[in-house]
Amino acid sequence: MLDLRKLEALVAVMETGSFSRAAEKIHLTQPTISGHIKALEEYFGLRLFDRHTRAVLPTRAARILYEYARKLLFLYREMEREMAYFRGEKTGKLDLGGSTIPGHYLLPRLIASFRKVYPGISVFLKVGDTGEIIERVREGELELGMVGAREEDPELEFKPCCEDEIILIAPPDYSVSPVSLEELPRLPLIAREPGSGTWKTVLRVLEKEGLDTAQIRLVAEMGSTEAVKQAVKAGLGVAFVSRRAVEEEVAKGELRVLPLKNLHIRRHFFLVYPARRTLSPPAQAFLNFQESQLQP
Template sequence: MDLRRLQVFAKVYEKRSFSRAAEEVYLSQPTVSGHIKSLEEELGVQLFDRLGREILPTKAAELLYVHARDILLRVEDAQHSVDAFLGRLRGDLVVGGSTIPGQYVLPGFIGRFRMLHPEVRITLHIGDTRQVVDSVLAGTLEAGVVGAVVEEERLAYSPLMEDELALAGWPGHPFGDSLDTAELKRAPLVFREPGSGTRMFLSKALRKAGVDPVDMNIVAQMGSTMAVLNAVRAQVGLGFLSRRAMVEDLEAGKVVEVGLPGIKLKRQFYLVTRKKRTHSPASQAFMSLCMTGLEEG
């Protein structure tokens, strides 16, 4: 059984798409389809049902995937061990970041890392905290940087740096320069979606201040930080944002900060990894750069 075919199969299984799998493995879509067809012929079984643009794995594919992931992880570990012995950094490194660290922190450190290790090709996946954590657990990401801790005994978290949220409004909004807890409950608010690190942290911080999010006037939920910022500009409501995401708009006068006396909104970004996983030399070097360099940055 050809190892490359197994790699392609595993990616198609995970992505549920030939085109998205092709992007991940740097092959054309016809080549990916050819690998799957050859594997099906070799095994004498259909692995995917093609339902128009949608593909669904068959029971045979589910059984094969369990073994394929085990084989691929063992091969990856073997490659990592040899590279570590030889002291070389090369190949592909896949890391993830939740929205704020993924957009505003990690690109700079990827640039610094590439200057030190030009033979390593890095892919950065950005999602909400839950998506990043799930990908670390599944082994599709070697490491991630997230804005909240999702309790899971198989994961390890290391604090990296501080971030702070603030409440943003549009210029001339009618809610005042600052809000007490009673006023905050009445004001129209735009939140991130459940699953985001910002939402997880914010809910905890508000409850500590005696404000239950259930009692708040949440008029909209957005799937990204930029969507929250644009909603504030469009006067949908006041929005909680990382200062990193709103600094340019504050300076340009496109949004204003609304004070929240007595509510502490400082949080940590964390490096998240899976316990007991053997990391590639490139992954180890990148994590070391993050641990020593993020505070300096």
């Protein structure tokens, strides 16, 4: 029998490349994932994955089925949202996304407060970089996202929700003399990946101030804020990060803030959601709740 849970398992395996990671992603056991994939293979009479010791490789049939499965799951979620809207329910599930800083330092506390007011709503938080979260909202996999940069897209609404400050950090034994814009290209700089909202904001501000960012001396690129912090602690270089992400380390003396001469990098975090789709009652409830908790 073909059902949505089996298709959800297929999508998860395709997107994670692993049965175990797929199980973690959709909160099932690995044997259950394997059983769902086997049932799909029996239903269609086709092999969907070549299983090797270190990898799970999708067949051509699996790639085609994946595209249809994503569309069916999207339509199903859309149907559930529309029906819940007419019932006016304040229960159910909310798929929420957060880029690195909101996902680690803002949303967990906000979700905890939200659940005290709406105990009937379960929140599933996906953390990724800004580009990934925006894309997942665009594709309908997430209803809402909180990200560190906006894009121009008529299909999406970006609503400022709170402010953030980006600072330059260094190892604790680094000189604390203020850094000018002219001195910045001489420093060994650790960057985030291109999809990072923090890094996009830094580049935009520096270019606006007249700095040729091609002159920046990049010594490494890291895929997470935590990796950046550890690299700075190890003495690899300096880095731009959200102040929210290093408050504890700075207070303990594990990292040092390098003041910037006549330069302050501030940005807004944005809530992103579809501009032309009806939000489910749980999503609308969260949207309204955060407005009472966060100051733009």
